[in-house]
Amino acid sequence: MVGMFVMGARAYLDMRTIPEGANEIGVQSSKWSWSMDYGRGTYHPELHLLVNEPVKLTMQSSDVIHSLYIPAFRAKKDVVPGRYNYMWFHPTKVTEKVSDKELAEATKWTEESATAWDYDKWQFTPDGYRFYDLYCAEYCGQDHSQMQTVVVVHETREDLDAWIKKYSSRGSDTLEAYGEKLYARRGCIGCHTVDGTSGTGPTYKDAFGTPRKLANGETVVMDENYVRESILVPKAKVVAGFQPVMPSYKGQLSDDDLDSLVAYIKTLSANAEVASDASAEEATEDETE
Ligand code: HEC
Ligand SMILES: [Cu+2]
Structure with missing residues (x-):
């Protein structure tokens, strides 16, 4: 029992202790969507991370209790209205980019059919990145099952920064x-x-x-x-x-x-x-x- 306690306590403390210097991303959850805040005026439903860099999520909910769940990372934490909850992880595997040709075909198809981007169909994002799934794991009402998004792990800081900049409302303004x-x-x-x-x-x-x-x-x-x-x-x-x-x-x-x-x-x-x-x-x- 003592042995199990020590092992459990170690893993728990590791999970709870956020390393210093971790990159920070704000997470806003609401019925029934996610919005990640990357600073510089960039909000986006997708969660974009840098490989081998610890990242800290500061999470809040604007309505009911949600739960951020990334099965591939074995990570899950409730997001509760009226308080900040934190979680952190250390992504170790890059999600590949698909070829320009593949991306162009999917973009064309989406434009022609005038629908929203179909992540399930393509298995990559509108910017051509493969991804991990991110779900809400707390039953939060009617469209709970739609409350999902994706996690992309970038290989380089430049690549991630370019992506953040692309969606920044501030752009190059001071x-x-x-x-x-x-x-x-x-x-x-x-x-x-x-x-x-x-x-x-x-x-x-x-x-x-x-x-x-x-x-x-x-x-x-x-x-x-x-x-x-x-x-x-x-x-x-x-x-x-x-x-x-x-x-x-x-x-x-x-x-x-x-x-x-x-x-x-x-x-x-x-x-x-x-x-x-x-x-x-x-x-x-x-x-x-
Ligand atoms: C509907 C009118 C209204 C809008 C819109 C509004 N404000 Fe105000 N704001 C007020 C009033 C009235 C006060 C003074 C009363 C108070 O402190 O709540 C105030 C106070 C402030 C103060 C404190 C001012 C002081 O002199 O001490 C700041 C700073 C401020 N507002 C910033 C903003 C910003 C930034 C925005 C836009 C993002 C904004 N406000 C939008 C009405 C408004
Ligand atoms: Cu939810």
């Missing part, structure tokens, strides 16, 4: 430039001006790095954390003199999107540099708490 686009595209522009006049919400002009008076009487300096929180949980800190009408963007903006918005809001303030020093100090304080 954070600041992309932040400005998001400001318009995601509707912030409807409530926030950049010229100093107040709209439904406060203006961004010279806001970053300055103290903000809150409705509850407190004062906080606008730093990166404050901006992130304002976007994800607007009601956490309501600015004095404004109605709490800002919608939450939780689950709708990637980390990269948030970084872009922060970077853009920073460019609009003469006080931005002072603030980043202050927030760095605050961050170390938080850690010691």
